[in-house]
Amino acid sequence: MATGKSGLLNAIAQAHPAPAMPPALDVGTLAQFVDPLPIPEIAQRQGTRPSPADPKLSIPFYRVQAQPTVSKVHRDLPPTRFWSFGPSTPGPTFETRAGEPLLVEWANALPNEHFLPVDHTIHGAEADKPAVRTVVHLHGARTGPESDGYPEDWVVPGKSSLYYYPNQQDPAMLWYHDHTLGINRLNVYAGLLGSFFIRDGVEDALNLPKGKYELPLILYDRLLTRDAQLLYPVSPDPQSPWVPELSGNAILVNGKLFPYLEVEPRKYRFRVLNASNARFYHLSLANKNDAQFHQIGTDQGLLPAPVPLTSLEIAPGERADLSVDFSEHRGAQLVLKNDAFVVMQFRVSPGKVTDTSSLPPALRPVPRIQESQAVQTRLLTLNEYVNKAGNPAMMLLNASHWNMPVTEKPVLESTEIWTLINPTNDSHPIHLHLVRFQILDRQPYEPWLFQTRRQLHFLGPPQPPDPNEAGWKDTVRADSRMVTRIIVPFTGYTGRYVWHCHILEHEDNEMMRPYEVVAAV
Ligand SMILES: [Cu+2]
Numbered sequence: 001m002a003t004g005k006s007g008l009l010n011a012i013a014q015a016h017p018a019p020a021m022p023p024a025l026d027v028g029t030l031a032q033f034v035d036p037l038p039i040p041e042i043a044q045r046q047g048t049r050p051s052p053a054d055p056k057l058s059i060p061f062y063r064v065q066a067q068p069t070v071s072k073v074h075r076d077l078p079p080t081r082f083w084s085f086g087p088s089t090p091g092p093t094f095e096t097r098a099g100e101p102l103l104v105e106w107a108n109a110l111p112n113e114h115f116l117p118v119d120h121t122i123h124g125a126e127a128d129k130p131a132v133r134t135v136v137h138l139h140g141a142r143t144g145p146e147s148d149g150y151p152e153d154w155v156v157p158g159k160s161s162l163y164y165y166p167n168q169q170d171p172a173m174l175w176y177h178d179h180t181l182g183i184n185r186l187n188v189y190a191g192l193l194g195s196f197f198i199r200d201g202v203e204d205a206l207n208l209p210k211g212k213y214e215l216p217l218i219l220y221d222r223l224l225t226r227d228a229q230l231l232y233p234v235s236p237d238p239q240s241p242w243v244p245e246l247s248g249n250a251i252l253v254n255g256k257l258f259p260y261l262e263v264e265p266r267k268y269r270f271r272v273l274n275a276s277n278a279r280f281y282h283l284s285l286a287n288k289n290d291a292q293f294h295q296i297g298t299d300q301g302l303l304p305a306p307v308p309l310t311s312l313e314i315a316p317g318e319r320a321d322l323s324v325d326f327s328e329h330r331g332a333q334l335v336l337k338n339d340a341f342v343v344m345q346f347r348v349s350p351g352k353v354t355d356t357s358s359l360p361p362a363l364r365p366v367p368r369i370q371e372s373q374a375v376q377t378r379l380l381t382l383n384e385y386v387n388k389a390g391n392p393a394m395m396l397l398n399a400s401h402w403n404m405p406v407t408e409k410p411v412l413e414s415t416e417i418w419t420l421i422n423p424t425n426d427s428h429p430i431h432l433h434l435v436r437f438q439i440l441d442r443q444p445y446e447p448w449l450f451q452t453r454r455q456l457h458f459l460g461p462p463q464p465p466d467p468n469e470a471g472w473k474d475t476v477r478a479d480s481r482m483v484t485r486i487i488v489p490f491t492g493y494t495g496r497y498v499w500h501c502h503i504l505e506h507e508d509n510e511m512m513r514p515y516e517v518v519a520a521v
Contacts (some may be wrong), residue, residue, distance in 0.1 A: 022225040025077075027250050033260040033345040034075045037253060039215060040194065043092035049103050052164045059100075064091065065107035065160075066134050066178075066192055073250065074257045077228035082191035083110060085136075089255055090218050090275075091176070091194030096167050098200040106136040107160035116186040116232040119242040123402055123510055125182025130156045134187060137179035138196060139317065139431070140299060140474045142169045145495030148433055151181035151512070168492075169436075170364070170472070171203045172301040173216070173271045173319045181402070185277055185504035189222070189232055189246065193275050203302065207358040208323070214269040215261075217336075219314075219343070220276045221248030235391070244392040245278035245505050253336075253344045260345040265330040266355035269296075272312075272320040277504040280427065281338045284311040285346075287329055294359060297321030300436040300472030302364035307468040315429035317475040317502030320468070323359050366471050369415060369438055369487045377417040378408060379456075382478055382501070382511070384424045395501065395511035408499070408515035410490040419485050420478040421456075423447035428506065431475040432488065433497040434517065439465035439476055440485040447481055456483065475502055494519050 048058035064086055070079040071088060085091030096102060110132050120127040133156055137149030147163035155161055174196040178187035195216050208214070223231045223246065234241035250257050274281055285291045294306035299319050306323060314320050326334075331350035336343045380398045387393040400407065410416050417440065420430055441462035449457045462485075464470070478484040500512030 022229075022231055024231065024249055025224040025226050025228065027224075027257065030074055030076060030258065032258040032342060035256045035259050037215075037259040037261040037344065038255055040088070040090045040093045040218075040254060043094045045102075051101060052103075053101065053166070060102040061105070062094075062102065063105040063107060065109040067109040068111060069191070071255060073224070073228060073252060073255065077257075080224070080228045080230060081115065082230070083187065084191045085176070085194050089191035089193070091192075093194065093216060094176075094196040096165075096196065096198050098167055098169060098171060098198050101164065101166045103162060103164055105160050105162050106134070108132070108134045108155050108157050110134065110157050112157055114183070114186065116190060116230070117234050117241045118183055118186065119240055121240040122182045122242055122508055124151070125508075129182070132157055133180045133183065134178055134192065135161065135180050136163070136176050137433070138163075138165060138174055138176045140172055140174035141165055141196075142434060142492045144493045145497060148497060149179045150496060151179050151184070151498065154180045167198055169198065170301040171197075171199045172297070172299065173197055173273065173321065175273055175275065175319070177275070182508055185246065185508045186232060188275070188504055189230065189277055193218070193220075195271070195273060197271070202364065206360050206363065207356075208296070209267045209269040209357040213267070213357065214271070216254065216271045216273065218254050218273045218275050219251060219281060220274075221246075221251045221279045223248040224250045242509055243505060245503060247279065248276075251338060251341070251343050258342065258344060260347055262347045262349065263326050264353045265327045265348050265350075266353050267323060267325045267327070267357050267359060270322045270324060272314060272322055274314045274316050274318050276316050278316060280316070281314050282311055283314065283343070284337050285324065285334055286337055287332050287334045291329065291334060293325070294323040295320055295468040296323050296359070296363055298469060298471040299474045303468065303471040304364065304366045305362055306359055309468060312468070315427065315475065315477050315502070316504070317429050317431050325359070327355065366438075369489065371417065371440065371487065373415045374417045374487060375414045376410065377419060379419050379421060382420060382422045382424060382428050382430075384426065395506040395509050397499070397501075397511055397513045400513060402510050402512060402514070406496070406514050406516045408513070409518050410488075410515070411520050412494050412517050413491055413520065415487060415489045417485055417487050419483060420476075421445070421450060421483050422478045422480060423451060425480050426503075427477050427479045428511070429475050429502040430478050430499065431502045432499040432515075434492055435488050435490055436472040436474055437476070437486045437488040439469050439473060440487050441465070442479060442482045442484045444481060445483050458483070490517050493517060
């Protein structure tokens with residue numbers, strides 16, 4: 001990323017003259033592995049309601065409210081103020097079955113003032129807008145546009161939205177989070193996120209680890225003050241406090257700092273979600289050496305076959321479904337690391353256990369989509385703009401602002417290739433709502449020739465996706481100075497959706513565009 005931690009810390013230092021700057025927590029002084037890993041509770045239905053698709057049918061109804069809360073992120077720290085869906089953050093986990101629809105009333109029970117610095121110069125967050133607004137997007141869901149959490153469909157405290165989730169899609173780990181225009185980065189940072197699992201009989205038959213042997217690992221970094229409160233940094237310009245990326249000093253797993261998990265010497269299934277605003281993780285599992293594990297699924301479900309790994313790169317918004325076998329580590333203590341930094345610990349019990357779960361050599365077929373099926377290829381650029389001081393000031397997709405006319409109008413039931421051209425020094429994780437897609441390739445190119453003459457001059461051969469990316473995706477790393485091509489079947493619904501960078505600071509500062517699925521004429 002272009003703005004590393006030092007740049008950001010400089011920005012913080014400039015923004016806060018020494019006496020005013022809240023002292024940051026030195027996480028190196030904290031005892032590690034003193035808190036057990038929390039597991040978010042399972043969402044409980046509150047009765048049934050008539051289905052919007054067929055009023056004769058009753059379907060499960062849930063009500064979840066965004067509310068203030070406090071939570072201890074570490075044994076030796078005072079409670080931290082958060083906003084959460086329900087009493088804790090991450091919010092409750094939805095357990096659902098493919099083809100079984102449900103309704104969620106997403107209520108806004110937050111106060112009227114935001115506790116993080118809103119930038120009123122950002123589009124959609126102007127001073128005449130209510131400071132506190134929420135709208136919920138279920139990331140990875142195939143839903144109608146009225147339930148997708150369009151960024152302008154926000155509600156104020158005291159109001160709610162009733163969303164219908166058909167769950168007509170393959171099993172996967174989805175996740176719900178705030179998506180409000182102009183303040184999404186602040187609302188998610190405050191804690192408005194949770195996970196949502198879809199399952200089916202085909203997946204059940206694989207006999208993967210389940211129950212207490214299948215756990216979510218939801219990763220997000222936060223910048224904590226010495227008294228353990230959330231600090232959201234601001235730029236040196238008080239009129240426009242937006243910063244280009246959030247980089248925290250504490251990496252939380254399911255809401256705890258340096259947690260531990262007691263495990264048996266057997267297989268586990270870990271559903272990993274990168275819910276950070278901007279941080280990319282490079283995860284490894286260290287005993288004496290890096291231990292091997294398998295990735296069995298990606299954003300939109302199972303891979304064709306397990307992929308052996310010793311490290312995993314995961315960008316904001318992405319998910320990784322992992323199978324980890326602790327049977328060769330009886331009595332050992334392993335640590336999950338991000339690069340050189342410790343994230344959490346696994347304590348493997350010493351006694352032998354019987355493990356009847358499987359790691360099947362074949363998981364779920366993912367037929368590759370042929371390029372010849374695409375009826376349209378779109379060249380789409382990722383753009384960053386700097387101010388006079390040379391600092392990032394705005395990010396755009398295809399040099400277009402949020403409120404400019406919709407230019408991407410794929411036809412329902414057609415397939416397109418989206419060619420993401422990234423001249424910037426950042427890798428941008430690009431997410432499309434509604435759809436799932438496959439990565440075709442990434443290819444290095446010469447940015448200047450494209451910028452001046454719109455010629456794509458490649459500097460090397462196309463690189464196929466890594467084996468652990470070669471499944472169904474909904475978020476793709478568009479790497480720096482690369483052309484990244486995805487092939488996308490537009491199925492499901494007509495209507496207005498969005499596509500955006502999942503670095504939330506970028507997304508809020510207009511690296512997001514509407515797109516519209518239109519009916520065939
Ligand atoms: Cu970005």
